[in-house]
Amino acid sequence: MIAVGRDLDHDGDAMARLAERLGLPFADLLDPNEVALVLEYRDGRLSVSDRRDRRARPVSVGIDRVLQRYASLPAPRRGALGRAIGKRTRTVVDATAGWGADLGLLVAMGLRVTAVERSVVVAALLADGLNRLRHSTNVRGRFRMPRLMVADAIGYLADSVDAPDCVYLDPMFPPKRKRSALAKRPLRVLRELVGDDDDRRRLFASALTAAGKRVVVKRPDDAPPLEHGADESYAGKLVRYDVYFTGRERI
């Protein structure tokens, strides 16, 4: 289970408020064998530490670091993701924000992005990462600050009034046996926090109705598409972006 840690270098009241808001217990009040993951501040970053593996580095949202990688912003839309998003796209809903890695790439491309995340724990990590981005002096004024919505994107998209040009989806999938052994730590931690997104096809349907122009779905390179009938596909390193244009008959 996940619990909140009491940090020596962080305001105790703030941690108590965080624990209450997220409905999480404090780790030190539990049997240590019950606590696998701990939410705590490490080097000023809200992070998830794995108590079962002391050598493992804590995981936090690194969106500030993603943007700092670029010498100039906005970044050109050249790679597989950029081509899948399309040159004319201006507004994107990243409906599965997770660790915010893709969100960082979308923001770097100069897009106006709304990030949606339904796990309150993951959303708290994202909010912390976005706060760092807001105060990051290296990139200040060179990107549009994304908006974070803590919501189920299926309902959020159904209720949205202004259609975004693009809805971007990267739902969790059950791991393949071979892959799971190799899966990167952030993804493994995320899977422990949120499980598999079994309603991903409903999310796709909602995205296709809500998007003004296209839905982009990220998939492992060797996995079948989330839905058949993709209009375009762009292969990246170990992943593929399937593009579905809106307003087309799909059988």
Ligand SMILES: C[S@@+](CC[C@H](N)C(=O)[O-])C[C@H]1O[C@@H](n2cnc3c(N)ncnc32)[C@H](O)[C@@H]1O
């Ligand atoms: C594979 S992760 C996304 C990783 C992300 N693209 C990144 O670059 O870090 C999937 C995330 O989407 C969230 N998610 C899945 N379905 C959702 C939905 N219907 N509404 C909101 N969030 C959703 C999950 O909670 C999880 O955090």
